[in-house]
Amino acid sequence: MGVQRRIKRDYRRLTPTKFHALVLKVKHCLTGNSIFSDDFWGANIFIRQLFFEKAALYDAAYRAASNGDRALIRERDKIMEELVVILEEIAPLLEAASIRNPDALFTTGFTVTQERRSHTRVKLPLVSPNDLNVVNTAEQGRAVATASTMPGAFNHEIQINRGNPSVEADWFHKSIFPDASNMNLENLEAGNTFFRMRHHGSDGPGPWSPTVSVTIT
Known part of the structure; x- marks a missing residue:
C-alpha cells in the first residue's frame, strides 16, 4: 500500500x-x-x-x-x-x-x-462537452449556457470570442461555474459572440467543446 x-x-x-x-x-x-x-x-x-x-x-x-x-x-x-x-x-x-x-x-x-x-483506480479522462447550448435571454447583455456534466468534473469554464474563433489569442476567459446545467452569463457585449466550454477535474482542464455562435441583445 x-x-x-x-x-x-x-x-x-x-x-x-x-x-x-x-x-x-x-x-x-x-x-x-x-x-x-x-x-x-x-x-x-x-x-x-x-x-x-x-x-x-x-x-x-x-x-x-x-x-x-x-x-x-x-x-x-x-x-x-x-x-x-x-x-x-x-x-x-x-x-x-x-x-x-x-x-x-x-x-x-x-x-x-x-x-x-491499496489498489489502482481507473480514472476516466475528461472529454470535450458535445452539447454546449447558449441561449440569448432577450435581456440586455445576458445569456444562459447549458451542457451535460460528466464524472470527475469539479467545475466548468466558459470562454468567449468576438473576433475570429480560429485565432486562439481572440479567446478570453468569461467565468467558471459549479453547475454545467445552469451557467448564467452577464455583462456581454451586444452582437455576434462565440462561446466554448471545458470541464475542470483533479488533473486540470479537459478539451474545449465545439464553438457555439449566438447573437447577444
Whole structure:
C-alpha cells in the first residue's frame, strides 16, 4: 500500500481572504525555487509568468475591494476566477514533476495531501462537452449556457470570442461555474459572440467543446 502526495484543489472554494493568502504564498514559493527552476518550466514558463502577473493584480484588487465597493468586488472576483483557471494548469505540472520526489510539493506553497491506495483506480479522462447550448435571454447583455456534466468534473469554464474563433489569442476567459446545467452569463457585449466550454477535474482542464455562435441583445 503506497502513499501518493497531491496538491489539494482547495483554492476552488476558498473565501477571497484565504485565497489571497494562498496566492501570495504560492507566488513567493515559486519565485526562485531551485527545484522548480526555469529549466523545469521550459515551454510552460509563460504559465508561471501569467500567474505572477495575475497574482499581483489580485493583490491590488483584493486591497481595493476592502472598502466594500461592489464594482471593485466584482473585479476582484473576476481576477480570482482567472487565477483558479491558471492554478488548474500549474498543479498537474508540479505533481507530474514530483513523482520521484513527492516532498518537492511542500516547496510550492500549495496545500499538499497524502492518499493511501491499496489498489489502482481507473480514472476516466475528461472529454470535450458535445452539447454546449447558449441561449440569448432577450435581456440586455445576458445569456444562459447549458451542457451535460460528466464524472470527475469539479467545475466548468466558459470562454468567449468576438473576433475570429480560429485565432486562439481572440479567446478570453468569461467565468467558471459549479453547475454545467445552469451557467448564467452577464455583462456581454451586444452582437455576434462565440462561446466554448471545458470541464475542470483533479488533473486540470479537459478539451474545449465545439464553438457555439449566438447573437447577444
